[in-house]
Amino acid sequence: MWLLSKNKKKFLLTLPLFLLTSCTGGSVVYKSQSLAIQSSVPVTAEVSKELADSVRLERIVVIPKGDNYIIQLTLRNFSDNPLNVIYKVELYNSEGLKVDFLTSKWTTLELDSNGERVVKVVVPKRLVGKLSSVKIFVRTFERGG
Numbered sequence: 001m002w003l004l005s006k007n008k009k010k011f012l013l014t015l016p017l018f019l020l021t022s023c024t025g026g027s028v029v030y031k032s033q034s035l036a037i038q039s040s041v042p043v044t045a046e047v048s049k050e051l052a053d054s055v056r057l058e059r060i061v062v063i064p065k066g067d068n069y070i071i072q073l074t075l076r077n078f079s080d081n082p083l084n085v086i087y088k089v090e091l092y093n094s095e096g097l098k099v100d101f102l103t104s105k106w107t108t109l110e111l112d113s114n115g116e117r118v119v120k121v122v123v124p125k126r127l128v129g130k131l132s133s134v135k136i137f138v139r140t141f142e143r144g145g
Contacts, residue, residue: 037069045136054079071121077111084141089121092133
């Protein structure tokens, strides 16, 4: 369902939980083309090609809460074995440059066999007007590297 106001700069998107899927280069990218924070900051998530057969991004949801937006990603492990994956969040300013002090380090996440985990990312509302995009990457965890 799309609700548009007369002022095209502000619109509200109500999205289904299923996301569009496309392939690019060496990784499988799951993204909702219309999912955004305040309609102006697109949120995309990328799952590496190595994980494509066993890990799926089930949904991305943006929730306004107090002075922040909470981005929730639900990852599901379809394999019969537990997996360790790593994820990282990158925020980009209006010039397309990565905002280093907001960019997270790689964080380890354990996915139980045939289980699901929710990753929560907090974006302060006061920064949204200065951002051009939010990107979340999920990769395989490689020990010793």
